[in-house]
Each structure stands twice: as structure tokens, then as C-alpha cells.
Amino acid sequence: MTTLDARINEHFAGYVVRKDLVKAVKGNAIVPTYVLEYLLGQYCATDDEASIATGIETVKEILRKHYVHRSEARLVQSTIKEQGRYKVIDQVSVALNEKTDSYEATFENLGIKKVAVDSGTVRAHPKLLVTGVWCIADVQYEFSDDARISPWILESIKPIQVARVDFDSYLAARDAFTTEEWIDLLMQSIGFEPGVFGRRSKLLQLMRLVPFVERNYNIIELGPKGTGKSHIYSEFSPHGQLISGGEVSVPKLFVNNSNGRIGLVGYWDVVAFDEFAGREKTANKALVDIMKNYMANKSFSRGVNPMGAEASFAFVGNTDHNVPYMLKNSDLFEALPAQFHDSAFIDRLHAYLPGWEVDVIRSEMFTSGYGFIVDYLAEILRHLRAQDFSHRPDRFFTVSSKMSTRDRDAIYKTMSGLLKIIFPNGGETEQEVEELLRIAMESRKRVKDQLFRIDSTYPAVDFHYTASDGRKIPVTTVEEEEFPQFYRHGKQADAGEDEAGDTADRTPDARPLPAPAAPSGAAAPRPQDGHVVFAENRKGIGYDKLFGPYLDGARRIVVTDPYIRIFYQIKNMMELVEMVIRRKAPEDQVSIHLVTGPDDGNIETQRELLDSITEACIGTGVDFTWAFDTTGSVHARDITADTGWKIVLDRGLDIFQPPLRKANGFSLSDRMQEHRMIKGFYVTYVRHADAGSEVRE
Structure with missing residues (x-):
């Protein structure tokens, strides 16, 4: 258990669960994460391994006995008939039968309809009237000779969500965490390993939660496939509803004029539209017009009285092209259906989350640490909507x-x-x-x-x-x-x-970087001094563009970076050496010397890897040497060359986020620096008239 996990368990005992347990209990049960974590929260909200093991078996047994698989629906129906009553976990919806003046439930997986429901249950759980809600329900079977009477009766029902939470205790416990720790706790709560993400990437993930805490908030996220855009809206909260962009009508979303019943916006905190993009898709013009009015004014009308609601809208979809293509040929909304590629609709969006900055989901991104039971956090976020x-x-x-x-x-x-x-x-x-x-x-x-x-x-x-x-x-x-x-x-x-x-201050990229290399016969790019700040998550940056023009013509280069220690850091050093080899003339001799700090925990491996760079350079015209700073006094990170330039880096060579690694090695982000996302960093270029003597020393 990490220090953060121990702190989480100390201050939120009973409200957190180890996130890898969901996979351990899910099996082939096709249920949202919040359903599973609700059950885990009943039996596994602890850091005691023995209790967790027992709790996992209990939850597995509950799912085995009571979760209804579609393929076993007839068997469960038979069990209910033979026993007279049986508890099931299923998705339930309710409708009013006007002919009999009674409410009737439909059990999605169990496959039974016209289950008698009393009015008190409907008043207590009105969402059942709008769409399916995951519930734990007791179903009875009582046969009647009257064919008009259904034998199925709903005896009791409990939507799967935690009871009222103590918000004041939540606030008090927040004080025990630093900002970074709290962000990491939230990341673990939504299932991700914080160490795999940079600071900006974490904040972009948390932006997906804003619709749950803000009333009438409209956000769109467009980006590549496989980045988990819809996960938050389908798995995270019982107060959100994910629907396909093409499967919604005006009555279902807003109001049914025939009976005056309000639609999804009246019952859910968040209505998310999945697979919203697609130029070939069409949308009902009346729906688009009502949506625009609702997004702007929080109200809607279908020719009757105006009605208001608080639901936030989230639109998620896949882009067809990469960002430079869209910027050159169209716009960043090009993937939207024609009816929504409309300035009035787009202007009502409060935020555009850049999905192309979110990495494709891979196994190492998932956490095994502790996080809030998502249903508990969902209730907290719902409480915050009023503020x-x-x-x-x-x-x-x-x-x-x-x-x-x-x-x-x-x-x-x-x-x-x-x-x-x-x-x-x-x-x-x-x-x-x-x-x-x-x-x-x-x-x-x-x-x-x-x-x-x-x-x-x-x-x-x-x-x-x-x-x-x-x-x-x-x-x-x-x-x-x-x-x-x-x-x-x-x-x-x-x-x-x-x-x-x-504007007085120009922050990121106040001036263009010099070109990476001059074509044959062309004038060499001219390096300039100055300070350049790079925003996290952008691509297209590599050592060639950052350092190449400043190191061209150098005979001696000194790299000072106390953190060239573990494999990926030493790989960065190798890539800098490769860049120098590519740019120099074949007949030139260049000396590259590294001053770094020892990796006390694994110094022998560090020595072997650094020596391997020296060996790899034999016969290339580059002489690579290295030395440890044994005094511990070196803290600066810079590159100094006898060309007269000193390059100061706040992160040293460690400017890239961890690349996506695949077993077969075919990952562009692993093989080409320009295809990696960068961390936020700055570079300062300083011209020294006496740099040559400084380097020689």
C-alpha cells in the first residue's frame, strides 16, 4: 500500500475501495462500475486483506445468485415461480398502463413485463418512469385465473446508490491532503493510475466530471477512438445517462406533449450523447432547435408552457482526421453532423475538451490503488451542484x-x-x-x-x-x-x-524555434537567444528542433543533468547522441561528455547502460564519455557547446511523457520523438562569448 493509499483509508474509511477489485468480481456480468462498487462498498471498503478476500467472495456469490444474465432469464423466472419470491439485480423501468390505470415494470435482462408496481414506489423513485435504472428488487409470482392480471409482482425495489452522505466530513477530510494528493485520489477514484499521467492530462480527465457538479453545463469532447470519452458517463454515476446520439427524440429528451411528462433532462444530472460525431448522420431539426434554446436558457417549450431543467449536456464523438488536417482544411468541429455544425449550437458550448490530448487507454493506465466508491463521489458531486x-x-x-x-x-x-x-x-x-x-x-x-x-x-x-x-x-x-x-x-x-x-506578456512559444535542419545548399537556420515555454501535451517537439541548430558545428558538448539514471532517462541521452550523429558531417569529430548523478539503488545497471552508449559510438565520429558528480553539488540541467551556446532546461532531457509501449515495438510515439506528448517545460538559450573556454574546462 502506498503512502497515499494509507492516507485515503485513514480519512475515508468505509467510503473507498481498491479499484482493481472491480475486475476481480465482474466476471461476465454486464453492469456499470457503480453497481459493482456499490456491492464492493458493502463488503470490501477496508484495507484489511483478509476482509477484502472474504468480501470479494461474498460479492461474487451475490452476483452469481442474483444478477440476471439474459441467457439464464428463463431459469430465473422458473426459480421465482417455484420459490414464490426471489431477489434479482437487473435494470428496471416503469410505465403507466392507462387502460388499467396501473404502473407496470419491465425487467430488461429477466425479460418480464407488466410487473405490478404500487404508486408509492413510483413516487419514491420517479426516474423509473424515464429510463432503465439498476436496482436490487424482490419479485413475486402469484398466478391468477384472470388472464388480465399479470402473475409478476414487484414486492420491493432499491435503486443501487449510496444513502445520504456527510458532506461536512468530506470537506474536513479534504484538508488532510495536498492539492497533488487530492488530484491523485480523484484520478484513482475514476480508475486511473496517477503516475502515468502528467499534471495537465490529469486535469483534462477531471474536466469530464464538471457536468456532474455544474447545472446546465455543456461540454464537447472530440478525439481519436479508444480514449475512454464515454466511460465517465456510462460507468461513473447513477445520476448520468448515456444515450446514442441518433437514438433520442424530442419527447424522450424534453417533454411528451401527449401526456405532459418531462423527459430525460428533468430526471438526470447529466445527459451524455455518445457517438455524437459523424457527417453522414442526420438529426431532427425540431430537436436541434429545442436543444439550442435549452442550452442557452435552461428552459424549453413545445407549444405549451415553458419548462425548466438542470441537466448538463455532454457530447462525445470520434474525429475523422488529425488536428493539423482539420486546422488546415476545415475546423475542429468538422466531424459533427450537418445540423449540429451550426454556429448557434456551437456557441452554446461552454468548453471543448481536446480529445486528441487524451492517450488511448492501455492496461498500465488502470490503478490498483484505493479510490472513492464511485457512487459515494457521485453523491458528493451532486451535492455540490447547488453551490x-x-x-x-x-x-x-x-x-x-x-x-x-x-x-x-x-x-x-x-x-x-x-x-x-x-x-x-x-x-x-x-x-x-x-x-x-x-x-x-x-x-x-x-x-x-x-x-x-x-x-x-x-x-x-x-x-x-x-x-x-x-x-x-x-x-x-x-x-x-x-x-x-x-x-x-x-x-x-x-x-x-x-x-x-x-498584450504585454507572451507566454508559450513567444518566438518560433529554428528549423531542425537546413536542406542541402540552403542557408543554415539562425539560432536566437531567449526563453521559450512549452505547454504540456503538445506534440511535434524533439531534440532536433530544440537543440540541433545550437549544436551544429560543435566540437565539444557537455551535458549536465543529475537525473540520467534509469533506463528511459539514459535512452533520452542516447537519442541526443543520435541527433548529433545525424546532423554532423561524416568527417567531423565531436566529443560529448555527460555529468550526472549516481542511481544509488541500481548503480551497476546505470554504469552498464551509459557504457553501452560509449560502445555504440565507436566508429561514428562521436566520442561519448560520462562521469558521476560525487559531490552532490550539481543541480543545474543544461547543455553547453563550444559553439558559444548554453541551453538551460528546467527538466533536463526528461521532456517527454512515457510513450505507449507495445510488445511488437511498433509504436510511433516510442520510435519518433515528434509523436510523443511532452511534459510542460521551458528552455533558455544563452549566448556566451567565452563558452568555448568554459566547455574546454
Whole structure:
């Protein structure tokens, strides 16, 4: 058990479960995670291994006896008949039979209909009238000679969700965790191993929870397949409903005019539309119009009285092309059906979560640590919906007054949601607020910048905020920094120049990097001094682009990095050596010397790997040597060359997130640096007139 796991169990005893247990008990039961964790929470909410083992067997037995597999439905029906009564775990929905003036339940897997339900049960659980709800139910069988009377009777029913939670205790326990620990706890709660994700990647995962804590919040996530876009909405909470984008009607979503009954938006906190993208898909125009009105005004009408609701909308779908293709040829909403590729609909989205920054789900991403029973966390998030944290950032920052009310409201709602999730008890620092504010503004800017492409009548918007010291700080998106040649064009490019003139601080990529290599016969790129900041999760960055032009022509290069210790760090060093070999002339001789720190836990392996680089360089014209800093006084990370340049790196060579590794080795992110996501880092290029003598020393 990790230190974090021990702390989680200490402060949330009884409300957490080891996340790998879900797989251990699931078997072939096709049920949402929250159903399984509800059962695990009854028997395995402990850190005692013996109790966990016993609890797992108990849960397995409950599922074996009471979960209804479709293939065994007739056997279970027979069991109910023979025993007279039997407990089942199934998805249940209820409808009013107007001919008999009675409520009747349908059991999805059990395959029985017209199960008699009393009015009191319906009043206690109104969601049963809207869609299927996972429940533990006692079903009776009483045969009657009257063919009009169904033999099936619902004796009792309990939707699978935890009872009322103690919110004050939750807030008090939050104080025991640092911000980083709390974010990691939330990551483990949704099933992911925090160590596999960078800070920005963690926050993007947690952004998927914002619709659960914010009323009437509209978010879209488009990206490649296999990134888990719909997982949160289908598995995480009993208060969310995932539906296929093409399987919803106006009566089902909003209101049925024939009986006046409100639809999904009246009963669920979140309605998510899966597989929403697809240019070939069509949508009912009336549905689109009512959706637009609801997303803007929180109300809807079908010719009768206006009605209001609080459900948030989440739209998830797959993109057909990569980001540079979309930016060059169309826009980031190109995959939407034609009826939704509409400026009025898009403008009502509060945030666009960049799905292309989310890694494809792989086995090492799943955690075996402890996290909240998801149903418990779902109840906490639901409690937070009634609160408003949107103006808490105003203590530190002022959002640009040049933005429209809709833009500002979108930013504030995203900020409010993130603060509720990470800082439900307050206490956030100015730096932490700024981090979340940039993500909130970027998420709305991504929407607005694409609107600028789709509809030329939309005005240019200056997305910046003002710090307490009066500095105006602009906000850019990661793809804007990565593909500036495609991001702005025409009127948008002119607007970008105007914004640059209005802002004092240019943060990420304030100037372009020199080209990676000059074509044969062309003039060599000219390195420049300065400071460049790179945002986490962008791609297209490699040592060739970062360092190549500054090291061209060098005869001696010294790399100082105290953390070239374990395999992937030493592999980074090898890739730097490879870059120098590729760029130098065949007849040139280059000396590369590394100063690093010893890996006290595994120093022999470290020595062997570093020596293997030396051996690999024999005959290449590169002489690689290395030495340990035994004094422990080296903390700086830089590259110094006798070309007169010193390159200062806050992360040293460790700028990449862990690449996706496959057994067959065929992974571009593993083999090509430009296809890896980077960590957030900065590089400072310093010109030294006496650098040659410094390197020789």
C-alpha cells in the first residue's frame, strides 16, 4: 500500500475501495462500475486483506445468485415461480398502463413485463418512469385465473446508490491532503493510475466530471477512438445517462406533449450523447432547435408552457482526421453532423475538451490503488451542484472585459466546476487558480476560435486575463502553439496580431524555434537567444528542433543533468547522441561528455547502460564519455557547446511523457520523438562569448 493509499483509508474509511477489485468480481456480468462498487462498498471498503478476500467472495456469490444474465432469464423466472419470491439485480423501468390505470415494470435482462408496481414506489423513485435504472428488487409470482392480471409482482425495489452522505466530513477530510494528493485520489477514484499521467492530462480527465457538479453545463469532447470519452458517463454515476446520439427524440429528451411528462433532462444530472460525431448522420431539426434554446436558457417549450431543467449536456464523438488536417482544411468541429455544425449550437458550448490530448487507454493506465466508491463521489458531486464557486478566482485575476457575456459565463462555469472538484473547501493558491483559469479560458477559446472560421460574422475575441499586478496575460490553446501555420488565417490572423499588440506578456512559444535542419545548399537556420515555454501535451517537439541548430558545428558538448539514471532517462541521452550523429558531417569529430548523478539503488545497471552508449559510438565520429558528480553539488540541467551556446532546461532531457509501449515495438510515439506528448517545460538559450573556454574546462 502506498503512502497515499494509507492516507485515503485513514480519512475515508468505509467510503473507498481498491479499484482493481472491480475486475476481480465482474466476471461476465454486464453492469456499470457503480453497481459493482456499490456491492464492493458493502463488503470490501477496508484495507484489511483478509476482509477484502472474504468480501470479494461474498460479492461474487451475490452476483452469481442474483444478477440476471439474459441467457439464464428463463431459469430465473422458473426459480421465482417455484420459490414464490426471489431477489434479482437487473435494470428496471416503469410505465403507466392507462387502460388499467396501473404502473407496470419491465425487467430488461429477466425479460418480464407488466410487473405490478404500487404508486408509492413510483413516487419514491420517479426516474423509473424515464429510463432503465439498476436496482436490487424482490419479485413475486402469484398466478391468477384472470388472464388480465399479470402473475409478476414487484414486492420491493432499491435503486443501487449510496444513502445520504456527510458532506461536512468530506470537506474536513479534504484538508488532510495536498492539492497533488487530492488530484491523485480523484484520478484513482475514476480508475486511473496517477503516475502515468502528467499534471495537465490529469486535469483534462477531471474536466469530464464538471457536468456532474455544474447545472446546465455543456461540454464537447472530440478525439481519436479508444480514449475512454464515454466511460465517465456510462460507468461513473447513477445520476448520468448515456444515450446514442441518433437514438433520442424530442419527447424522450424534453417533454411528451401527449401526456405532459418531462423527459430525460428533468430526471438526470447529466445527459451524455455518445457517438455524437459523424457527417453522414442526420438529426431532427425540431430537436436541434429545442436543444439550442435549452442550452442557452435552461428552459424549453413545445407549444405549451415553458419548462425548466438542470441537466448538463455532454457530447462525445470520434474525429475523422488529425488536428493539423482539420486546422488546415476545415475546423475542429468538422466531424459533427450537418445540423449540429451550426454556429448557434456551437456557441452554446461552454468548453471543448481536446480529445486528441487524451492517450488511448492501455492496461498500465488502470490503478490498483484505493479510490472513492464511485457512487459515494457521485453523491458528493451532486451535492455540490447547488453551490456556485464561479467568482472565487476574482480575488486574484480579472477576465478580459472585451469578451462577450456568453464567453465569460462559459469560463466562470468551467472554473466553478474545477474548483468544486479540486478545492471543495477553498484554500486554493493564486498559482493553482491561474492553472485552472488558463484551462477554463482555453476550453472556451477553442470553441470561439473555430466559430470564427465557421461564421465570419462572429467578432474577434481577445482572450486574456489581468493579474493582480496589472499584467495582461494572453491565453493560447496547445494546438495554436503546435500548429501556428494553420491555426490563424485571413481575418483571424489579423485579429491575432491585434491581440498581440494589446498584450504585454507572451507566454508559450513567444518566438518560433529554428528549423531542425537546413536542406542541402540552403542557408543554415539562425539560432536566437531567449526563453521559450512549452505547454504540456503538445506534440511535434524533439531534440532536433530544440537543440540541433545550437549544436551544429560543435566540437565539444557537455551535458549536465543529475537525473540520467534509469533506463528511459539514459535512452533520452542516447537519442541526443543520435541527433548529433545525424546532423554532423561524416568527417567531423565531436566529443560529448555527460555529468550526472549516481542511481544509488541500481548503480551497476546505470554504469552498464551509459557504457553501452560509449560502445555504440565507436566508429561514428562521436566520442561519448560520462562521469558521476560525487559531490552532490550539481543541480543545474543544461547543455553547453563550444559553439558559444548554453541551453538551460528546467527538466533536463526528461521532456517527454512515457510513450505507449507495445510488445511488437511498433509504436510511433516510442520510435519518433515528434509523436510523443511532452511534459510542460521551458528552455533558455544563452549566448556566451567565452563558452568555448568554459566547455574546454
